[in-house]
Structures are given as structure tokens and as C-alpha cells.
Amino acid sequence: MKVIDCLGDMCPIPLLMLEKEIPNIKKGGTVMLITDHSCSLTSIKDFCRMHHFSFHDNEAIIGVWEITISNILSSV
Numbered sequence: 001m002k003v004i005d006c007l008g009d010m011c012p013i014p015l016l017m018l019e020k021e022i023p024n025i026k027k028g029g030t031v032m033l034i035t036d037h038s039c040s041l042t043s044i045k046d047f048c049r050m051h052h053f054s055f056h057d058n059e060a061i062i063g064v065w066e067i068t069i070s071n072i073l074s075s076v
Contacts, residue, residue, distance in 0.1 A: 004033040006040065007064070014040040015047060018069065025053055030070040034060075041065050 002021060006014035014035050021031045035041060041057060044067055048055040054072040057065050 001030045001032055001068075004031060006033055006035045006037075008036065009040075010037055011039050011043055015043050018044060018047065021069075022051070025069060025071050028071050030068060033067045033069065034064065035067065036064045038065075041067065044069070 002024060004014070004017050004021065006017060009017075014033060014037070018031065018033055021029075025031055033044060035044075045055060045057070047053075048069055052072060053069050055070075056068045058068075060066045
């Protein structure tokens with residue numbers, strides 16, 4: 001699983017970094033993005049819904065989220 005460390009990065013940097021990983025996600029891969037900005041959490045959830053990716057967020061410690069993104073469609 002690829003881990004994208006976006007601690008300290010403000011929007012839209014985490015989303016742009018996630019977009020670079022789209023080819024890997026489309027091939028059935030999984031990406032974990034770590035962020036400490038709640039606005040990034042919201043924009044990434046919206047992005048995943050729009051692109052039909054599944055996501056699971058976990059507030060690992062207060063104010064730090066681990067977002068796991070994967071492909072839910074077999075042929076994207």
C-alpha cells in the first residue's frame with residue numbers, strides 16, 4: 001500500500017497528491033493518505049465519491065486522519 005504523507009500540507013496539496021496515484025488505484029491498488037487538515041478530509045471524500053473509489057477514514061490521533069482509498073469497481 002502506498003502511503004502519502006500530507007501532514008502540514010493545506011488544500012489542495014493533499015488532493016493533488018492523491019490525483020497522481022489514480023492510475024495505481026484504478027489497477028486495484030490501495031493508497032493511504034495522512035492529513036492533519038479537516039478541509040482535506042472533506043475534499044478527499046468528495047473526490048472518492050465522484051471517482052467511485054471506496055474510502056475509510058480513521059482519526060489516528062486527535063487532528064490527524066488516515067484515509068484509505070481503494071478501487072470498488074472491477075473495471076475502471
